[in-house]
Amino acid sequence: MDVPIIVRFEGRAIHVRANLDWSIYQLKQHIYLHCFEKAENLKIIFCGSEIKDSVILKNCYFTQGTVVHVIVVRNNNTPPEQQNQNVVATHFIAPTTEGTIKAQTEQKRSRFYVYCKGDCNGLKPGKLRVRCKDCKDQAFELDKGPESWDDVMMTGKISGHCRNHAGCHGLLAEFYFKCESRHAGNTLVTPLTLLRTNTLDVPCLACTDVCEIVLVFPCEETHVICVECFARYVDTNLNRRQFILSERIGYTLACPGLGDGCEESYIQDIHHFLLAGKNQYERFKNFATEEFVLQNGGILCPGENCGNGLMLDDDSRRIVCYRGRGGCGLVFCRQCRNQYHDGECRANIQERAQATNESYQIDRNQAQQARWLEEAHTSAAIDRFTKRCPGCSTPTEKSGGCNHMTCTRCRYEWCWLCLIKWGRNCESDHWFRAR
Numbered sequence: 001m002d003v004p005i006i007v008r009f010e011g012r013a014i015h016v017r018a019n020l021d022w023s024i025y026q027l028k029q030h031i032y033l034h035c036f037e038k039a040e041n042l043k044i045i046f047c048g049s050e051i052k053d054s055v056i057l058k059n060c061y062f063t064q065g066t067v068v069h070v071i072v073v074r075n076n077n078t079p080p081e082q083q084n085q086n087v088v089a090t091h092f093i094a095p096t097t098e099g100t101i102k103a104q105t106e107q108k109r110s111r112f113y114v115y116c117k118g119d120c121n122g123l124k125p126g127k128l129r130v131r132c133k134d135c136k137d138q139a140f141e142l143d144k145g146p147e148s149w150d151d152v153m154m155t156g157k158i159s160g161h162c163r164n165h166a167g168c169h170g171l172l173a174e175f176y177f178k179c180e181s182r183h184a185g186n187t188l189v190t191p192l193t194l195l196r197t198n199t200l201d202v203p204c205l206a207c208t209d210v211c212e213i214v215l216v217f218p219c220e221e222t223h224v225i226c227v228e229c230f231a232r233y234v235d236t237n238l239n240r241r242q243f244i245l246s247e248r249i250g251y252t253l254a255c256p257g258l259g260d261g262c263e264e265s266y267i268q269d270i271h272h273f274l275l276a277g278k279n280q281y282e283r284f285k286n287f288a289t290e291e292f293v294l295q296n297g298g299i300l301c302p303g304e305n306c307g308n309g310l311m312l313d314d315d316s317r318r319i320v321c322y323r324g325r326g327g328c329g330l331v332f333c334r335q336c337r338n339q340y341h342d343g344e345c346r347a348n349i350q351e352r353a354q355a356t357n358e359s360y361q362i363d364r365n366q367a368q369q370a371r372w373l374e375e376a377h378t379s380a381a382i383d384r385f386t387k388r389c390p391g392c393s394t395p396t397e398k399s400g401g402c403n404h405m406t407c408t409r410c411r412y413e414w415c416w417l418c419l420i421k422w423g424r425n426c427e428s429d430h431w432f433r434a435r
Helices: 026-036 098-105 147-155 226-241 272-276 278-285 287-295 349-356 364-369 424-430
Strands: 004-008 011-021 042-046 066-073 112-116 122-132 138-143 160-162 173-179 190-193 193-195 213-216 224-226 244-246 250-252 317-322 330-331 386-388 395-397 405-407 413-415
Touching: 004 026, 026 042, 026 066, 066 213, 122 138, 122 190, 147 173, 173 190, 213 226, 224 330, 226 272, 226 278, 250 287, 250 395, 272 278, 278 349, 287 405
Parallel strands: 004 066
Antiparallel strands: 004 011, 042 066, 112 122, 112 190, 122 173, 138 160, 193 213, 213 224, 244 250, 317 330, 386 395, 405 413
């Protein structure tokens, strides 16, 4: 099978129809036809690291329009069998070796997730990319891979070398996300850092279903909720006006679980509320203004798609939401919020609120089951921090960092989670996360 990719070489964009059965070395030989540089003098960079000659393209997750960068390294006297050995492990989305791709097809593939604001207009798998902080070129080699969300979200924490042909000497990396959909182009996307692929098959905190994508709350119990129930959680609390004001974050929500500290485990990135839909997200963004109006004696217009805040000067029952003041023109009753009428109100405002707003309650037993506990699902582990090397069975202790392990006895490089030879797919799927 062939796939059209774009090769960036010294300012040119070379369109190549690559056979997915090729090795990287064969791709270099094909590029020779366009740039007349020997394959031995070329380095292919993708996602911040050089790809080894032995990697097969079909294991690189290349799709239509994938961009790779090629740089020339002349006067290299290193024997071919030793070339491309000192490649920095990047621990994020990148190609894989043939051995690992088979293992990954037998289990759920851990992914990053983004909210695409383009044509997708919704939740999508995301791809992490890296570029030079100065010139924004993707021909950038990392000195080391990121080990935390801070490394990715805070520009300039990871160093490297820009290989831009124009002579940029940038030394700092800048990470960014793209929507996996090939139709998204350069559409702005927002990474949702609390979302995970449910590789542990944890049931949802609310509905108890085991769903493919879940949100893991930042509480000590690490409670899990599915995307659909989280959207309903946001909607319910908007209707009941029960968002929490945090001095550091603003209005937000905490974990609805019943564990110690859940009530204070706030969602810090408000973009997660996009999961409830754009309309609800717009309601959320207006929430602070509405709360100010209500707490200072005002009311909100009940008109459809209005919600205009009205500060009243008297106790009149007849309220007008004037169009000239940004309103909808509705004339309504102050007491029942229905269209204005003479005589008694047909329903009490509190009764209407109880009838339209559903409650959101969590069962304590369900909450105990809906927890993201990596160590409870690691059957091959000796204990929480020690596992045996797949090469020589020597106990190996892990005290943090990435999942790329090197045995001190036999020098075998292996994956802490998969317990197999370390490969690019492990970098892609597990990155610095525990699962």
